[in-house]
Amino acid sequence: MGNRRGFLKMSASLAAAPLIPESSAVSNELDIPVSNKRPHELARDEAHWRAVGRLYSIQEEIINLEHGYWGQMSIPVEQALARHTHRVNRELSWYARREYDRDFLKARAAVADALGVSVEELMLTRNATESFVNLITQYDELSSGNAILWADADYPEFKRMMSWLAESRQVRGTMLSLPAAGTDEDYIRIYREAFDALPDLKLMLLTHVSNQHGLVLPVREIAAIAKCRGIHVICDCAQSWGLLDFTLDDLNVDWAVFNLHKWIGSPVGVGALYMRHGTLVPVRPFPGEDSSDTDVANRVHLATSDFASFLTVPDALAFHRAIGGANKQARLNYLREAWVASLEGSSAVEVLGATGSKNASGMGAFRLRGQTSKVQVSALQTRLETEFRIFTVVRNDLASGACIRVTPQVFTPLEHVQALADAIVEISVTG
Structure with missing residues (x-):
């Protein structure tokens, strides 16, 4: 940072300023789909989320259900990063020492x-x-x-x-x-x-x-x-x-x-x-x-x-505000509920993370019942990736043992989490 005292003094002057454009204006500018549906209803609107997905550069060669490492930037945000990078790289200290703070x-x-x-x-x-x-x-x-x-x-x-x-x-x-x-x-x-x-x-x-x-x-x-x-x-x-x-x-x-x-x-x-x-x-x-x-x-x-x-x-x-925080939460929770519901009643599969919606997020985890070692769960993760082209990640730090974490993104289509559920059922039945 430049002048720390000057930096701190600027804080109060920004406290009441409008900081982010209204979501409707951003939606129009970025061509983000707008809906009047309530978040719970919108979560199930696959056409809406396909339109959102077109604003991301999505990997097609694998079903990626490991979006918990870091989140993907949308294309507009990626483009903004490129613009800011170009400015910093071009203007260097002239910008950094005069305007960056x-x-x-x-x-x-x-x-x-x-x-x-x-x-x-x-x-x-x-x-x-x-x-x-x-x-x-x-x-x-x-x-x-x-x-x-x-x-x-x-x-x-x-x-x-x-x-x-x-x-x-x-x-x-x-x-x-x-x-x-x-x-x-x-x-x-x-x-x-x-x-x-x-x-x-x-x-x-x-x-x-x-x-x-x-x-x-x-x-x-x-x-x-x-x-x-x-x-x-x-x-x-x-x-x-x-x-x-x-x-x-x-x-x-x-x-x-x-x-x-x-x-x-x-x-x-x-x-x-x-x-x-x-x-x-x-x-x-x-x-x-x-x-x-x-x-x-x-x-x-x-x-x-x-x-x-x-x-x-x-x-x-x-961009986050234009998509809608409540809409994102509802969509991600819906995707988790979809694959979890397909496994309800299975004596061979243990779903971790929540027993009710209050404790659930869009991120979830599972393992085959009785198979809690890192070696066993890693073998399961490898099968999902190599046999079914579904990418997940092993987590190994719960006291109860290892598990596979499943983390879709808002643009993940419903059929991807259904493919995961089908693969889990097949593995649990055939061994």
Whole structure:
């Protein structure tokens, strides 16, 4: 960044500015199909989603049901990235030192606006992992006798980082084993019991949507219980924003980390860190940064990063808004429901991630019943890919064992998830 003090002063001036064009205007400009149908109805309109799919460059040689690694940019967003890259590469430091800080702040403010928070509460980062590392390494309220908490369904690297934090700060680290499928009441009870068992619990990781099997946790309720007990909560929203349609008011957490390059559809290398007003003190500023506690920006230092990716964020948000966050969630959930429903009643297949719609996302997972080792599940993934041309991914970090994660995109046609269900049934019957 250029002048950090000037950068922070600009934050307030953008707080009330219109940041993203109205979705109807963007839809007209980009030829995005518009419908008056409710999200639940629109989710089943294959013609609508085929039209949306024409705005993506889609791989045809395989059925790709592994869109959880990162999200595909639409063609308009990809073109915007190319324009921004060309400008940065052409104008170089002339642009970067004179105008980039203001343009970066506009991108930052657009994300804050979309999440319903002030620009001073949200800073762009390169990914959720960077945001998470800044929080735990700069967290300053752990002492001997304290405890920290995480769960088996959390992101594997975050689990390892929490274990490192416990060891390096010499505090008690505890990992919960969550049911591979359950209800809100199940998960609230498990976390409440953990809080009761850990009276000195100081810091916890709480994942909104698990990257293992798509489980949605009742974050708002669990975080409220934690807050009443003085427990600081880091909410991992890396997989949830855009997969689910929400703002931070819906979660009511003080700290959260995000990826925009998954379900918002930004270029790879864009994340965010949220810290609610009044909660910055327990997390020290990044080394060498301004010591104030009024703006989350000083908890991060981006150094020289991908200018063009950050400049493309408003374009990605405009496209996301034009498609409709609620429409995307409904479509993705519908696709999961379609393949899961085809397997209901099968004694040979175990579906993971949710027992009801409240805990389900568009991401899901399965395994053959009784086959939970990584070797067994990897063999199943290989068969799907080589025999049926269906690409999925093995996840191996749940306490209950390995599974295959299934992650369609909004443009995935219904017949692709039906092909998956047919393949699973065939494999389960023929062995």
